[in-house]
Amino acid sequence: MTLVPTGSQTIGPFFREALERPAWSDLTRDGAAGETIRIEGVVRDGDGAPVPDALLEIWQADADGRYTHPDDIGPVPRDRLFRGFGRACTDADGRYWFRTVVPGAVAGPDGVAQAPHANLTIFARGLLKRLVTRIYFADRANENARDPLLSSIADADVRATLIAQRTDHANAPAVYRFDVVLQGAGETAFLAI
Amino acid sequence: MIAPPGYAREREGTQPPYDYPPYTSTIKRHPTRALIDAPHTLSEVTGPTFDDLWCGPNAADLTRVRGRGGEAQGQRIIVSGRVVDEAGRPVRGTLVEVWQANAAGRYHHGSDLHDAPLDPNFTGAGQVVTDDVGRYRFLTIRPGAYPWRNTYNAWRPAHIHFSVFGPSFATRLITQMYFEGDPLLATDPVFHSIPDSAARERLIAAYDPNLSEAEYALGYAWDIVLRGRLETPAERAR
Numbered sequence: 001m002t003l004v005p006t007g008s009q010t011i012g013p014f015f016r017e018a019l020e021r022p023a024w025s026d027l028t029r030d031g032a033a034g035e036t037i038r039i040e041g042v043v044r045d046g047d048g049a050p051v052p053d054a055l056l057e058i059w060q061a062d063a064d065g066r067y068t069h070p071d072d073i074g075p076v077p078r079d080r081l082f083r084g085f086g087r088a089c090t091d092a093d094g095r096y097w098f099r100t101v102v103p104g105a106v107a108g109p110d111g112v113a114q115a116p117h118a119n120l121t122i123f124a125r126g127l128l129k130r131l132v133t134r135i136y137f138a139d140r141a142n143e144n145a146r147d148p149l150l151s152s153i154a155d156a157d158v159r160a161t162l163i164a165q166r167t168d169h170a171n172a173p174a175v176y177r178f179d180v181v182l183q184g185a186g187e188t189a190f191l192a193i
Numbered sequence: 194m195i196a197p198p199g200y201a202r203e204r205e206g207t208q209p210p211y212d213y214p215p216y217t218s219t220i221k222r223h224p225t226r227a228l229i230d231a232p233h234t235l236s237e238v239t240g241p242t243f244d245d246l247w248c249g250p251n252a253a254d255l256t257r258v259r260g261r262g263g264e265a266q267g268q269r270i271i272v273s274g275r276v277v278d279e280a281g282r283p284v285r286g287t288l289v290e291v292w293q294a295n296a297a298g299r300y301h302h303g304s305d306l307h308d309a310p311l312d313p314n315f316t317g318a319g320q321v322v323t324d325d326v327g328r329y330r331f332l333t334i335r336p337g338a339y340p341w342r343n344t345y346n347a348w349r350p351a352h353i354h355f356s357v358f359g360p361s362f363a364t365r366l367i368t369q370m371y372f373e374g375d376p377l378l379a380t381d382p383v384f385h386s387i388p389d390s391a392a393r394e395r396l397i398a399a400y401d402p403n404l405s406e407a408e409y410a411l412g413y414a415w416d417i418v419l420r421g422r423l424e425t426p427a428e429r430a431r
Binding site: 001002003004005006007008009010011012013014015016017018019045046047049051053057059061067068069070071072083084085106107108109114117119121123124125126127128129130131132134148149152153158182183184187188189190191192193 | 197232278354361362393
């Protein structure tokens with residue numbers, strides 16, 4: 001380890017021409033096994049104002065808990081149609097959405113399974129480096145209670161910021177609501193990875 | 194299952210803080226609670242792969258817009274370098290996306306209201322996947338400086354935005370490349386947000402005559418270093 005990693009700089013406000021790829025909001029566009037869901041929310045700043053110039057990326061396992069990556073050598077076959085990666089830009093009201101599937105549980109440290117989760121990165125003007133967090137699912141309470149990362153957060157209010165609430169809809173995918181609060185009341189728990 | 198090796202952690206002073214008041218947009222957008230230290234699990238050491246055309250074909254020539262006959266206005270430049278890890282190993286097959294202002298300092302973007310001309314032959318967006326030695330190469334034009342409202346009469350130095358993935362969720366990076374000799378670097382708060390001067394200077398591309406093409410374009414060399422992977426259990430910090 002002799003070289004120093006390149007420093008991060010803000011994405012700024014003018015990234016859409018290069019980075020906006022509407023198709024990438026739908027992780028199921030090539031087909032995917034498992035329950036199709038919609039994850040949606042609003043990104044807000046320290047004044048509670050919507051952030052209209054954020055870029056969000058998610059990375060998650062397939063419905064069986066496999067990542068589409070050579071380092072995942074788990075025994076279960078991988079969903080060949082599911083890439084696990086999504087990108088969305090916020091709109092003028094700070095809203096974003098992804099269409100995806102509920103990820104399966106993933107192996108964690110010391111053999112303890114991690115509760116189903118999607119990894120989330122946030123870039124925006126005013127962020128000199130990205131923020132990282134995780135989206136967990138409210139209806140998986142038993143698994144969440146045993147999750148090593150969630151368990152490491154002592155404050156229940158802080159822990160709650162990582163848990164998306166589910167709303168079921170007739171004839172449409174269930175919606176999980178996950179707001180990202182950059183600062184202040186209800187500030188999302190961000191991770192150093 | 195044995196936990197896969199993680200990635201090296203951030204070194205003091207080599208990355209910007211979230212809270213950096215000279216860049217006023219950080220004031221309402223930085224987190225106020227300490228980040229939660231998360232171990233590197235399968236979730237962090239895996240990440241999207243771009244070893245096929247899933248991300249679309251390379252678009253390495255920014256001087257022409259597909260479907261248009263014209264050529265972008267400005268000084269042609271070639272920007273090229275390698276994406277490597279902290280041990281100098283090439284990062285192959287990774288997606289590099291770039292965007293920049295045109296020669297007059299204006300972005301092809303609806304919310305850029307700077308009173309400078311748009312160039313119909315320049316969108317300022319490109320992408321390539323790195324080759325077997327981690328190399329990328331773009332043909333573009335030198336971007337102009339532009340004013341911004343951070344403070345009175347503030348101007349951003351000429352820069353090209355780079356977005357790079359690397360092999361994992363942990364290695365994701367978005368940054369900016371600057372140009373050697375730009376006087377605006379002396380006062381730019383985004384550039385100066387990186388405390389360590391040596392780390393900061395590495396964001397500046399060097400003029401490289403070996404990359405230039407005679408009677409056509411000036412060459413600039415700029416390498417990108419992504420976080421390195423820890424090799425042995427003893428090296429794992431946590």
